[in-house]
Amino acid sequence: MTAIMERPQSMALIVPESVELELTNKCQLNCGHCFNDSGPHQSHGTMTLDDWMKVVAECAELGVTVVQLIGGEPTAFPGWRDLVDHALSLGLEVEVFSNLYHLTETAWETVTRPGVRLATSYYSINAGEHDRVTRLPGSHRRTRANIVTALNRGIPLRVGIVRCHDEQFVEQARQELLALGVHHITVDDARGIGRAGNGQAPTMDALCGNCARGRVAILPDGTVAPCVIGRWLGKENVKDAGGLRRILSGPAWAQIAAGIPPKRSTVTGACTPNDSNDCDPSNTPACAPKYDVAPGPTTLSHCPPNDSQSCAPTEPACNPQFGL
Template sequence: MKLEHWALFAHPKVSLATSYYSDLADEHERVTGRKGSHAATRANIVQAMHRHIPLQVGIVEVFDGQRTAQAREELLALGVRSVNVDRGSVGRGEVRVPSTADLCGRCAKGRAPVMSDGTVTPCVLGRFLRTGNAKTDGLANVFSGQPWADTAARIPRRPVPTAGCTPADSNDCDPANTPACDPAY
């Protein structure tokens, strides 16, 4: 990652989240499909810890026998305190196509993930809902733009807020470990 990105990430209102698939490079890269992704991801995790940047890591179990427990232990040893393990939505060899109906209904409310390529989405679980690009459009333009408004309007809202689901709380949005925040499936 570039040095100027780390300066931006050090802002007190910024937190980072990433996925990690295994403590072994070949398993991690089997999931990502990119050679070198394990080393790059691990190096960025180490850098975030070194810089005391809040970091949440999700370990997604995608295939049987995947070394998720070992990956969790490695992350804890590196100093990561927020590590969630979840299962991917893969079954019978097919990946289920995501939909807005799968989301908790609180997306686009005071938070917005910005992916490494600049893509802005209304929720970390709604990465398929691309609303603009922070790098090319700027965040103010993304949030005031029609794609953001249209996407936010398409996300079904729950009629009554679910107690215990606090997506607006800094670092407390934890769908993998908070039943109240589970996606709607």
């Protein structure tokens, strides 16, 4: 007797609110907790500018509202400004998640455009502690200066503080950012993915629970993943026939989404671990505490000793100086 196989039914299309476009693995920094092993000697991947242009166009067709350019350092990717222009022309909002180590004047002109916002990571009020996380001396000074530049230019800015060790000056960093005028601050712990995984296989515990639901990530080789943190779960490539629409409406994607446990209690509705920074680069709603406060002077209860290791005469003895 011959068995008759039923044709699989088509799946409902899952349209994310935001799509993370991981343009490159190249970055000036070499952070010890980096989820994709970015660094100065890494490559841009195999996605071309034309490939990314097609992805942006399809995002607009599907009804995505925000695309985020992330990396690595997205401004290191040739043509990233063309992608911003393309996305804006199609009615999409754009967030550029930069390390803010170095932006050219043309880069500043691009991120100042209406519909574009910036995001960055920050690690400590203390220059030496910040630089030990990024593994690049001077990165704290340059990132902090460019945070101030972004604020002075009126660019919408989100800053995520990543806790990489227990004694890190996280709260003092938050107070510093508030005093500088940053009003959207999130705090998160480093995830055991990529470099932070220390060779261990990733687990679902690293995910916030919103992956594949509110957002989708496309990696530098075209792999479509539930988010940039859940990169190991990606199985299909956006460059294959049918593109993003086929993947998001297919059974393989539905299976991935169903396998990611939500991080909210079905009994109390309470939030489980914070997913507010690298796991939430597009600011999707989950468990992130947001400090949206009115502008105004903020004082620190104390100022930690400077361990910038520069021993420069111009280095302030108590870091930072707010000038308020």
